[in-house]
Amino acid sequence: MAVEKALDLIAERLLRIREESGPASIFHYRSGGSLGLLKSFPDRFFEAFGPCTVKSGDICSGAGEQAQIADFGRCDSNDLFDLEASRHIVVWGKNPFVSNLHLVPILREARERGATVTLIDPVHHRGASLADEYVQPRPGRDTDLALGVCRELVDRGRASFDACENADGFRELLGRHTVAGFAARAEVDLGALRRLADRFADGPTAILVGWGMQRRRNGGAIVRTLDALSTISGNLTRPGGGCSFYFRRRGPFASLSTGAAARYVREPMFGQDVLAAKDPPIRAIWVTAGNPVAMLPDSAQVAAAFEQAEFVVVADPLMTDTASYADVVLPVPTMFEDDDLLGAFGHHWITESRRVVDPPPDVLHEVEWFQRLAERVGLGDRFAGSVDDWKRELLAPLAAHGVTLESLRERGQVRPPNVPLRTFADGIPTRSGKVELLDADAFVEPAEPDEGFPLWLFSNSTRDAQASVWSVDPGEYMTVTVHPEVAAAAGLAAGERARLESAKGSMTVVIALDAEQRRDVVIVPKGGHFRRGQSANALIEARPTDIGLGAAFLDCHVRLVGP
Numbered sequence: 001m002a003v004e005k006a007l008d009l010i011a012e013r014l015l016r017i018r019e020e021s022g023p024a025s026i027f028h029y030r031s032g033g034s035l036g037l038l039k040s041f042p043d044r045f046f047e048a049f050g051p052c053t054v055k056s057g058d059i060c061s062g063a064g065e066q067a068q069i070a071d072f073g074r075c076d077s078n079d080l081f082d083l084e085a086s087r088h089i090v091v092w093g094k095n096p097f098v099s100n101l102h103l104v105p106i107l108r109e110a111r112e113r114g115a116t117v118t119l120i121d122p123v124h125h126r127g128a129s130l131a132d133e134y135v136q137p138r139p140g141r142d143t144d145l146a147l148g149v150c151r152e153l154v155d156r157g158r159a160s161f162d163a164c165e166n167a168d169g170f171r172e173l174l175g176r177h178t179v180a181g182f183a184a185r186a187e188v189d190l191g192a193l194r195r196l197a198d199r200f201a202d203g204p205t206a207i208l209v210g211w212g213m214q215r216r217r218n219g220g221a222i223v224r225t226l227d228a229l230s231t232i233s234g235n236l237t238r239p240g241g242g243c244s245f246y247f248r249r250r251g252p253f254a255s256l257s258t259g260a261a262a263r264y265v266r267e268p269m270f271g272q273d274v275l276a277a278k279d280p281p282i283r284a285i286w287v288t289a290g291n292p293v294a295m296l297p298d299s300a301q302v303a304a305a306f307e308q309a310e311f312v313v314v315a316d317p318l319m320t321d322t323a324s325y326a327d328v329v330l331p332v333p334t335m336f337e338d339d340d341l342l343g344a345f346g347h348h349w350i351t352e353s354r355r356v357v358d359p360p361p362d363v364l365h366e367v368e369w370f371q372r373l374a375e376r377v378g379l380g381d382r383f384a385g386s387v388d389d390w391k392r393e394l395l396a397p398l399a400a401h402g403v404t405l406e407s408l409r410e411r412g413q414v415r416p417p418n419v420p421l422r423t424f425a426d427g428i429p430t431r432s433g434k435v436e437l438l439d440a441d442a443f444v445e446p447a448e449p450d451e452g453f454p455l456w457l458f459s460n461s462t463r464d465a466q467a468s469v470w471s472v473d474p475g476e477y478m479t480v481t482v483h484p485e486v487a488a489a490a491g492l493a494a495g496e497r498a499r500l501e502s503a504k505g506s507m508t509v510v511i512a513l514d515a516e517q518r519r520d521v522v523i524v525p526k527g528g529h530f531r532r533g534q535s536a537n538a539l540i541e542a543r544p545t546d547i548g549l550g551a552a553f554l555d556c557h558v559r560l561v562g563p
C-alpha cells in the first residue's frame with residue numbers, strides 16, 4: 001500500500017514538473033553505493049524520461065583518472081599479480097589496512113621474497129609496518145618529491161625520454177629547483193629522496209598510486225608527475241613496473257545508458273550549481289546510492305540546495321543526512337539483501353552479489369522501483385525484464401569471451417579474459433603512441449595554508465565506516481588526532497574538548513594524540529554525520545581539482561583552539 005502510494009505521488013510530481021519546466025528541472029544524482037552495476041538502472045530511466053540533469057566530474061577519482069588519460073590515453077591498472085615480478089613497490093599515498101586490504105598479503109609476500117616496499121604518506125598509519133622505508137612528506141608536495149627523483153635520475157644519466165612527447169616542457173619543470181631544493185620543498189630528507197631514485201633506477205619498480213592526494217587542487221598535477229617518474233625511469237611498461245591508479249571496474253560490462261543529459265551539475269560544486277541553476281531552476285532532486293549532504297564539500301550549501309528543491313526523492317537503505325531532506329524515501333536492499341553484478345575497486349575480477357537474506361516487505365530492488373515507476377509514466381515496456389535479464393544485458397560484451405551469467409554464477413568470480421596482465425602491453429594508446437609528459441604550463445603549484453589556519457585537515461577512510469555508511473557512533477563529538485605539540489600549543493590535552501575551525505565553519509571536537517604524526521596535520525574520519533556536527537565536509541570549501549572535476553577535499557586548512 002505504502003509502495004503504491006509513494007509511486008503514485010512520485011509519478012504525479014515528476015510528470016507535472018517535467019510538463020511545466022522541462023526535464024532539465026529534474027536532477028538525478030547518483031553516487032556509488034555498493035558499486036553494483038544495476039545501480040545504473042536509474043540512469044536509464046532518467047535518460048528516457050528526459051534526458052534530465054545529471055552530475056559531471058567525479059569527486060572520488062576524477063583528477064587521477066583524467067591525469068592518466070592525458071598521459072597514457074587510458075586509465076587502468078596492471079594486474080595485482082604482476083607485482084610478483086617487482087623488485088620495488090612504492091605505495092604512494094595509500095592505506096592498505098583500511099582501504100586497500102587486498103594489497104596486504106601481496107606486500108607481505110613481496111617483502112618475503114626480497115622486494116622492498118616504500119610507503120609515502122604525510123599521515124602515519126599502520127601501513128608503515130608493511131614498508132622497508134616510510135617517507136612522510138609535506139601534504140600535496142608529492143609533485144616536488146617526484147620531480148626531485150626525476151631530476152636525480154636525469155643527473156645520474158638514468159632517465160630516458162625516448163618513449164615521451166613533450167620532453168622539453170617537462171624538463172623545464174625539472175629545471176626549476178635542484179634535487180636538494182625539491183627535497184626541501186617536499187620536506188623529505190635528501191637521503192630518502194636519493195634512496196627512492198636508487199629504487200627507480202634498480203627496477204622493476206611499481207608505483208601504486210593512492211587516491212587521497214588527487215583530492216587536492218593540484219591533484220591532477222600530482223598524479224602526472226608520478227606518471228612521468230614511472231615513464232622516464234623505464235618502469236612504466238616493464239613486467240613488475242607500472243603506475244597503477246584505477247581499475248576499470250565497469251570496463252568489461254555493457255552500459256545501461258548513453259550518458260545523454262539535459263545539462264550538468266558539477267559534482268564538487270553541487271550546492272552552488274543547484275542553487276544557481278536557472279531557465280529552468282532545479283525543482284526536483286532524486287538521489288540514488290549517495291549521501292551528498294554528508295559527503296560533498298560545503299555540506300551546508302548542499303543541504304540548502306535540497307531545502308530549496310520542491311520535491312526530493314532519496315533511494316537508500318538508511319535514513320541518511322540526505323534522506324532527512326526527502327519528501328519520499330524509497331527503501332532499497334542493503335548489500336546482504338541485494339542482487340547485482342560487481343566490478344572491483346582494487347583488482348580486475350568481476351562477481352555476482354546474491355542475497356543472503358530476503359529484504360523486508362516494501363523494500364524493493366532498484367530495478368523494481370523503476371519498473372513500477374516506468375509503467376506509471378508511460379515508459380513501461382522499455383524497462384521490463386527480470387533482474388537476471390538485466391544482468392545478462394550487462395554481461396553481453398563478455399559472451400564472446402565465454403563468460404555468461406551461468407558461468408559467472410558457477411565459478412563465483414571471473415577475471416575477464418580480455419583484460420591484459422599489463423595495461424600497456426600493446427603500447428601506449430595516445431595519439432602519438434608515446435607518453436604525453438606534463439607540461440610546465442599545465443603544472444599547478446601545491447596549495448598553501450590560509451592565513452591563520454596553519455593545519456591541514458585530513459579526512460581519511462577509517463576501518464569503522466564506508467564513507468558515511470556504518471559510521472560507528474563516535475560519541476557526542478568527532479575525535480581529531482594531532483601531534484602532542486599541536487595540542488599543547490593550543491593548551492589542550494588528550495580527551496579534552498576543542499574547537500576545530502576553518503574559514504568555512506567550526507565544530508566541537510575531542511582531542512586524541514599521536515606522536516607519529518606531522519606537526520601540521522589534523523586527522524578526522526571521512527564520512528560522519530552532518531546533522532550531529534560530525535562531518536568534515538561542514539568545514540571544507542567546495543573547490544574543484546585542477547583537472548577531472550574532482551573535489552579538493554584535502555586542501556582544507558584549519559586551526560585548533562580551546563573550547
Ligand SMILES: Nc1nc2c(c(=O)[nH]1)N[C@H]1C(S)=C(S)[C@@H](COP(=O)(O)OP(=O)(O)OC[C@H]3O[C@@H](n4cnc5c(=O)[nH]c(N)nc54)[C@H](O)[C@@H]3O)O[C@H]1N2
Pocket residue numbers: 060092093094095098099100120121122123125138139140141142210211212213345458459460461462463464465466467526527554
Ligand atoms: N574502510 C573503508 N574502506 C574504503 C572507504 C572507506 O570509507 N572506508 N572508501 C572507499 C572509497 S569511496 C575509496 S575512493 C577508496 C579510497 O581509497 P584511498 O583514497 O586510497 O583511501 P584512504 O584510506 O583515504 O587513503 C588515502 C591516503 O592518502 C593519503 N594522502 C592524503 N593526502 C596525501 C598527499 O598529499 N600525499 C600523499 N602521498 N598521500 C596523501 C592519506 O593520508 C591516506 O592515508 O577506499 C574505499 N575503501
Ligand SMILES: Nc1nc2c(c(=O)[nH]1)N[C@H]1C(S)=C(S)[C@@H](COP(=O)(O)OP(=O)(O)OC[C@H]3O[C@@H](n4cnc5c(=O)[nH]c(N)nc54)[C@H](O)[C@@H]3O)O[C@H]1N2
Pocket residue numbers: 031032033034036039059060061287288289290291292295296315316317318320332333334335338366459460461466467468469526527536537540553
Ligand atoms: N571529507 C571527505 N569527503 C569525501 C571523501 C573524503 O575522503 N573526505 N571521499 C569522497 C569519496 S572517495 C567518495 S566515493 C564519496 C562517497 O560519497 P557517497 O557515495 O555519497 O557516500 P556513502 O556514504 O558511501 O553513501 C552511499 C549511500 O548509498 C547507500 N546505498 C548502498 N547500497 C545502495 C543501493 O543498492 N541502492 C541505493 N539506492 N543506495 C544504496 C548507502 O546506504 C549510503 O547512504 O565521498 C567523498 N567525500
Ligand SMILES: [Mo]
Pocket residue numbers: 060061
Ligand atoms: Mo570513493
